[in-house]
Amino acid sequence: MRFLAVALAVARKDVRCELRGRELLPALVQFVVLALVIANFAFDVDLVQGPRLSPGILWLVLVFAGLVAFGRAFAGEKDSGSLEAVLLTPAGATAVFAGKTIAAAAMLVACEAVLLPAMAVFLGSPISPLVVATVLLATIGMAALGCLFAALAAQTRARELLLPVLALPIWVPFVVVGGRAVQLAMAGQSPSALPLASQPLLVLADFDILFLVVACLAARFVLDD
Amino acid sequence: MSTAAVRAVSLVQRFGPHVALGPLDLELPAGARLAVLGGNGAGKTTLLRMLATAARPASGRLEVLGLDAVRQRDRLRARLGHLGHQVGLYPALTALENLEFFAELHGLGRPAAADALALVRLDARAGARAERLSRGQQQRLALARALLHRPELLVLDEPDASLDAEGRALLAGLFAGRTVVMATHDTALAREVCDRALLLRAGRAAGDPWTLRVVGAEG
């Protein structure tokens, strides 16, 4: 399938550029560590308070790391003209968008691989497989929407202003549901006690599917005229 | 060939209330090599971007290679090559890797990338990162990218601005058998490689395209 081939080619290219350029990942990791240190002092976290504050700190850091990661996905390419060169091939805007979203999500996941253990160590947060699953599921949907709006903002005069304004409210469902799920998991409660319709992981998965489809359909109109 | 390479009727481009180009009528037979001349802000880039399907006209009809430039642009993009103001390369990738990536987007295999590199005489620099190439070499690499898929139509926006001497020498050879629309400030270059010219002034054509005498034919 051409679509898949193109998307993977674009994703591979982005990851390769990042591994060689090494600009984004170190910046993200630095940001995460710094944010945790600040949170530690700002919230006066001790090992007792840690688990209680952890869900909030987790989502706060994730959201801002996401803004950085997704913002970079399109801004650089738009400025250098490579985005246009890519779109002028028969590759198709949707496939290109999918590829960039995969790569950006991968960056954020790499960042989470640092964040979650760091939280366990510094804040005493109980990081269980459930927490990891929740974060991963939320990342998918957030990446789809974040990249869509990053591509959009990159074409305006005020991209630093517009990306947070657009992305943060749209991410609210993920933060609400994900936050609740992480809260439950960290408090040791099993979410399977809830009625099926309220199962946070299922709800997140639903959101993911919905927003992935919407973002891919919309990508064509954002990237191409 | 009976189909005109480019047919524009009452072509207009606007940005809000400002008309950047138009109304413009243009007809180019296949194999023509048109130099688009004019000062800054005359509308050269605006015209070229519409021809390359990078921008959509505000009104009017534009047919390129017999296809509608808006409705059939996916098919069109496989048959034309564009070189814009920016090189649009990936600095961290090597020259060859850059071309291989774009070859993949076109659905071509790796050999196409190596061939294009050879075409612009950059094979010696295949393993060098794009950021380490000189400006002239980067421009040549971008030219190679425009030629990867053997397009019938080449749209070049001021290639002379950063092309080195070696690159300029290649142009005539690369244009052979193709329709070319080239924006340039350099009238000497235009006379060298093009067979007709169009002058734009404030977004309008100052007269019809005139034929250029090919240098060398005078003896």
Added chain:
Amino acid sequence: MTENRTLYALTLGATAAMLLAALLIFFYAPQDALEGPVQRIFYLHVGSAVAAFGSFALVLAGGVAFLWRDSIRGDRLARASALVGLVFTTNTFVMGMIWAKPIWNWDPSQTWDARLTSTAALWVIYAGYLLVRRFATPGRPAMRLAAVVGIVGFVDVPIVYFSVEWWRTLHPGPVLIAPGGPQLPPEMLVTALVTTLAVGLLASVMIAVRYRIEARRDEVEDRAVAAQLQPSGTRAS
């Protein structure tokens, strides 16, 4: 002009409807036993919410019409509706807060409510819609990008409604469209319906007026463009 007459008639109708609604709210609907007189905000609060959602539905429709059919009129409708929708969302929000304060002794700094967050998010999305229009390249790019924001943003609308059912919240459950049928005494129900219709009519008038203004603006711009396209028209280079 006939279109002026329709608009005047509509405006008169909206004014009359709002006056009728006011009468019903203050004199017809019974006072709530638990909440007292402040409960009467409920009618306008709900009416504004419905008007806001309806406006955003029009933003969606306009955006879809533009993307699918190149309809400038659709984009104009979206432009007009987004502004009006934002006004009514502000209304809903403020009224909700005014209502909540005495009822639950509600302090926003202490309790978090799902619906409050979702409505705030909705407000920011449509403020973002207007910002995108402002900061994108004027013409097609602005229309196309804004249409995407309007369409994707509209997905937040059902989330606002369902958030009440999903999460622990202080907001009263749905009383109008509840499984067992409406849970209000008939007088309150009538008042609520009439008020909602009246506010809806008001919103429609506001959108219609806004649409006209945008149409005039577009006209002026088109005339400027046409002048430049004349053979002797002057152009700034």
